[in-house]
Amino acid sequence: MFTVFGVPSPALFGQLLLGLINGSFYAILSLGLAVIFGLLNIINFTHGALYMMGAFVAWMLLNYAGIGYWWALGLAPIIVGVFGVVLEKVLIARLYKLDHLYGLLLTFGLALIIQGIFRNQYGVSGLPYAIPPELAGGQRIAIGSTPIMFLPNYRGWVIVASAVVCFATWFVIEKTKLGSYLRAATENPTLVQAFGVNVPLMITLTYGFGVALAGFAGVLAAPIYSVNPNMGGDIIIVVFAVVVIGGMGSILGAILTGFGLGLVEGLTKVFYPEASATVIFVIMVLVLLVKPAGLFGRSA
Amino acid sequence: MPEAATMSRPAPSGTAAPLLAIDGLEAWYGESHVLHGMSFHVNPGEVVTLLGRNGAGKTTTMKSIIGIMGRRRGSVRYDGVETIAMASRNIARLGIGYVPEERGIFSSLSVSENLTLPPQVKPGGLSVEQIHELFPNLKERAGSQGTKLSGGEQQMLAIGRILRTGAKLLLLDEPTEGLAPVIVQQIGRTIGRLKSQGFTIVLVEQNFRFAQTVADRHYVVEQGRVVDMIPNSDLDANIDKLHGYLGV
Secondary structure (H helix, E strand, C coil): CCEECCEEHHHHHHHHHHHHHHHHHHHHHHHHHHHHHHHHCCCCCCHHHHHHHHHHHHHHHHHHHCCCHHHHHHHHHHHHHHHHHHHHHHCHHHHCCCCHHHHHHHHHHHHHHHHHHHHHHHCCCCECCCCCHHHCCEEEEEECCEEEEEEEHHHHHHHHHHHHHHHHHHHHHHHCHHHHHHHHHHHCHHHHHHCCCCHHHHHHHHHHHHHHHHHHHHHHHCCCCCECCCHHHHHHHHHHHHHHHHCCCCHHHHHHHHHHHHHHHHHHHHHCHHHCCCHHHHHHHHHHHHCCCCCCCCCC | CHHHHHHCCCCCCCCCCCCEEEEEEEEEECCEEEEEEEEEEECCCCEEEEECCCCCCHHHHHHHHHCCCCEEEEEEEECCEECCCCCHHHHHHCCEEEECCCCCCCCCCEHHHHHHCCCCCCCCCCCHHHHHHHCHHHHHCCCCEHHHCCHHHHHHHHHHHHHCCCCCEEEEECCCCCCCHHHHHHHHHHHHHHHHCCCEEEEEECCHHHHHHHCCEEEEEECCEEEEEEEHHHCCCCHHHHHHHHCC
16 A cells, blocks of 8 residues: 555545546536537436436336346436437427526426326335346456455456446547538528538438437446436436536546546545535636636637 | 518529528527528529628528527428428438538538538439549548648538538539639639539629629629529629629
């Protein structure tokens, strides 16, 4: 064991790992928000509720249908995504010509309704969801005979899975033909439509994809945090701060800021625990003062 | 109805049915009524200009044809199909390519992504190689960000990208605006080549000296309607009248 500024290494790396885990969830969730905001101009307040829904769908699949974690990892995002498509078609699509504020109010109201339904049905004490047996246990990481930290397998998996999903999303949006339609429609939907592209369909599918990401994050979170109707409301406020810091609508910004702020939060827990709950908001204020469009945002 | 008969000009005898026939077209920006019964037609293979002062309704006419004006009424027929109630994506799919006045180059796309963005709507479009041959600058700068190009190159990109789609009718809204004379000449030569390849072109212009070098006929637009039609061969004879229309 060694110490860094008087902090024993397992404590330091343990908190950094925790920070990276939180950062993984910030990154996936803020990525979905950024994609949705870019194309739809909607600040999607239902995002936290749909993340919670992803975790609950995984729990329900297991307890009502006997469908385990790995299938749920694929099925729950699809179910949440389809739910999102219905929301977009039936409700959100009516607001595109109005001010942002209406979209925010509608999605905030929907979030409260969705949370309320789950709270009514399942209470607030939280439901257990076991780590899949393939990922139980953990690794002792050491350099020579010096122990560095203990890494639970499932937590390592969460970081890798989020990083892969974030990279894949970034790649599709920035480097493929499909992504070029998305970027162009984000800039000028009328013109893309005038070239013969079905932009309303693209918007619907983008919303579905964005919330499917939230559902995916929910399944990843289920074995770590207890499956709880309030889990979305707790995390979404921080995620909005992450999006503001990274810059609204910036894909890479959302990913890097998500992971980065998770780490900053972890470090704060080690060196000044009292500030760990507020550090992200302090950073948000500072960034807004210096770069109002966010670290990676393009100013309008 | 005698009134209807005077509104729609019959196609000149001896030519095929018009490719684009506009009749009694009206359009609004919110509450403001901009087009008041535009009527004109374009025959296959023709280059036709809309001349007129700022605010006469030329750009609005182009937007109405491609279907991006929210409120429009009257008749726009392309190749016999009534498009007045169609969504713009379906109008484009009939084979109409649109180059907006502000060019509409996407800054988050590279030059080559901009070039290949519009989907192919009909067979027989130009290949990327043929477009590069037409506009060599686009090949050299294929990897640049779209909006890093000069104004002239952006205009070439805006025209080039709709040639790929197989569109047969091109709507060019002020392609020469703000460009250096040498670039204007290049665009003029391009329009001539496209005409010789069978494209039909509607051109909005303020500069009738340029229009004269490329067009077959000129429609004069005033206050949201067509007030005169001048064949290109008669342009010099009507130069005083045209000065009066354009206020130059």
